[in-house]
């Protein structure tokens with residue numbers, strides 16, 4: 232703002248000086264042209280400065296932008312309600328996605344609506360040796376949207392891009408997938424190899440997009456996907472602490488149960504980032520077992536995702 236005021240003051244002085252020379256003949260016309268030129272330049276400088284200040288990213292404007300983006304995604308879903316995938320697209324999902332056959336018929340419509348919005352709204356970055364194909368985009372979208380089949384699109388309001396890699400993710404030894412609030416990285420070879428198996432309790436895409444959802448409310452993946460002011464927050468906190476204790480023992484012994492032992496991983500800051508994602512994979516792929524072994528976890532996920540996979544026909 233200070234630099235903007237200084238520029239305006241400077242321009243004002245030049246205009247006054249030029250105006251003093253415009254009293255006769257050619258000099259007057261030249262002076263007039265000179266003033267006109269300066270006015271154009273001043274206007275341009277003002278417009279550019281204003282645009283710059285509008286585009287400046289501050290934490291406040293960042294959250295406003297994401298709030299607006301969430302609203303836009305939800306509106307888009309509302310506007311395109313009723314649109315369905317093509318027969319070929321349904322066939323591609325059916326042939327590849329192990330979970331497809333378990334999803335109840337009444338969820339197919341909201342699922343397809345979300346897949347279409349997802350495909351139209353999120354950017355795929357090619358990190359492969361070949362091009363990202365429509366099939367690749369469709370399969371990632373299908374799994375990501377199964378998580379939000381009964382939730383708003385705004386769960387992905389912070390998401391900016393999905394990067395598909397051939398095998399390992401560069402700089403992340405042995406990593407098949409990573410996620411931040413803004414980005415998901417997936418190994419296409421691993422995804423393709425495992426996407427058909429819907430019974431092992433692990434699903435790469437579902438796991439990584441569950442992290443995105445966990446991050447969404449507060450920027451932290453601590454396995455509590457609801458905000459601090461939610462009436463469910465305390466219940467989540469207690470449940471995560473309790474369940475994490477059990478998983479820590481599994482993690483240390485390397486023994487899996489319905490939730491993969493990796494869910495017991497704890498990061499240096501004490502957060503428990505993996506429990507929610509591992510439990511989410513188990514929720515979709517081992518619903519009945521999860522409900523039996525960890526009823527509190529199942530109940531919390533059932534309420535959060537607003538679906539009941541333990542009842543899905545398998």
Ligand SMILES: [Zn+2]
Nearest residue numbers: 438442505508
């Ligand atoms: Zn993870």
